[in-house]
Amino acid sequence: MEDTKAESSNKNVKKTNLLDHNSIKHMLDESVSDIVKSRGYKEDVRLSNLKLILGTVIIVVALVAQFYNKKFPENRDFLIGCIASYPFLVSIKLLWIHLL
Incomplete structure:
Protein backbone atom coordinates (compact mmCIF):
# COMPACT_ATOMS: atom_id res chain seq x y z
CA MET A 1 0.00 0.00 0.00
CA GLU A 2 2.79 2.41 0.90
CA ASP A 3 4.62 1.56 -2.32
CA THR A 4 1.69 2.67 -4.47
CA LYS A 5 1.46 5.98 -2.57
CA ALA A 6 5.17 6.57 -3.00
CA GLU A 7 4.95 5.73 -6.71
CA SER A 8 1.96 8.02 -7.27
CA SER A 9 3.64 10.88 -5.41
CA ASN A 10 6.86 10.32 -7.41
CA LYS A 11 4.93 10.65 -10.68
CA ASN A 12 3.96 14.24 -9.80
CA VAL A 13 7.44 15.28 -8.67
CA LYS A 14 9.05 17.77 -11.03
CA LYS A 15 12.76 18.37 -10.94
CA THR A 16 14.66 21.51 -11.85
CA ASN A 17 18.14 22.93 -11.58
CA LEU A 18 18.17 25.14 -8.48
CA LEU A 19 21.09 27.19 -9.80
CA ASP A 20 19.24 28.18 -12.98
CA HIS A 21 16.78 31.03 -12.37
CA ASN A 22 15.03 30.56 -15.71
CA SER A 23 14.49 26.88 -15.00
CA ILE A 24 13.01 27.67 -11.58
CA LYS A 25 10.70 30.32 -13.05
CA HIS A 26 9.57 27.95 -15.79
CA MET A 27 8.85 25.21 -13.25
CA LEU A 28 6.88 27.58 -11.01
CA ASP A 29 4.86 28.89 -13.97
CA GLU A 30 4.12 25.35 -15.12
CA SER A 31 3.12 24.24 -11.61
CA VAL A 32 0.80 27.20 -11.07
CA SER A 33 -0.74 26.63 -14.49
CA ASP A 34 -1.36 22.97 -13.66
CA ILE A 35 -2.97 23.86 -10.32
CA VAL A 36 -5.23 26.50 -11.85
CA LYS A 37 -6.28 24.20 -14.70
CA SER A 38 -6.99 21.36 -12.26
CA ARG A 39 -9.47 23.60 -10.44
CA GLY A 40 -11.55 24.04 -13.59
CA TYR A 41 -10.31 27.37 -14.92
CA LYS A 42 -9.40 27.86 -18.56
CA GLU A 43 -6.16 29.47 -19.64
CA ASP A 44 -6.69 32.74 -21.51
CA VAL A 45 -3.92 33.29 -24.05
Missing part, protein backbone atom coordinates in the same frame (compact mmCIF):
# COMPACT_ATOMS: atom_id res chain seq x y z
CA ARG A 46 -5.47 36.21 -25.96
CA LEU A 47 -3.06 38.77 -24.49
CA SER A 48 -0.04 36.64 -25.39
CA ASN A 49 -1.37 36.15 -28.91
CA LEU A 50 -1.91 39.90 -29.34
CA LYS A 51 1.66 40.60 -28.18
CA LEU A 52 2.96 38.04 -30.68
CA ILE A 53 0.90 39.58 -33.50
CA LEU A 54 2.12 43.08 -32.66
CA GLY A 55 5.73 41.83 -32.54
CA THR A 56 5.25 40.18 -35.93
CA VAL A 57 3.92 43.43 -37.38
CA ILE A 58 6.99 45.25 -36.03
CA ILE A 59 9.32 42.70 -37.63
CA VAL A 60 7.45 42.87 -40.95
CA VAL A 61 7.75 46.67 -41.01
CA ALA A 62 11.50 46.40 -40.39
CA LEU A 63 11.94 43.73 -43.07
CA VAL A 64 9.91 45.65 -45.66
CA ALA A 65 11.97 48.77 -44.98
CA GLN A 66 15.19 46.77 -45.34
CA PHE A 67 14.36 44.84 -48.50
CA TYR A 68 12.17 47.31 -50.43
CA ASN A 69 12.66 47.06 -54.24
CA LYS A 70 13.75 50.62 -54.96
CA LYS A 71 17.10 52.17 -54.11
CA PHE A 72 17.54 54.95 -51.57
CA PRO A 73 16.69 58.19 -53.31
CA GLU A 74 13.51 56.73 -54.80
CA ASN A 75 12.14 55.19 -51.60
CA ARG A 76 12.95 58.06 -49.25
CA ASP A 77 9.35 58.76 -48.21
CA PHE A 78 8.63 55.08 -47.69
CA LEU A 79 11.70 54.69 -45.47
CA ILE A 80 10.73 57.74 -43.44
CA GLY A 81 7.30 56.18 -42.86
CA CYS A 82 8.82 52.86 -41.79
CA ILE A 83 11.36 54.54 -39.52
CA ALA A 84 8.64 56.67 -37.91
CA SER A 85 6.25 53.75 -37.43
CA TYR A 86 8.84 51.39 -35.91
CA PRO A 87 9.40 53.26 -32.60
CA PHE A 88 5.68 53.98 -32.40
CA LEU A 89 4.81 50.28 -32.69
CA VAL A 90 7.57 49.24 -30.29
CA SER A 91 6.39 51.76 -27.69
CA ILE A 92 2.81 50.49 -28.03
CA LYS A 93 4.04 46.94 -27.48
CA LEU A 94 6.10 47.91 -24.43
CA LEU A 95 3.21 49.85 -22.92
CA TRP A 96 0.90 46.92 -23.60
CA ILE A 97 3.28 44.53 -21.84
CA HIS A 98 3.82 46.72 -18.77
CA LEU A 99 0.30 47.99 -18.28
CA LEU A 100 -1.59 44.72 -18.71
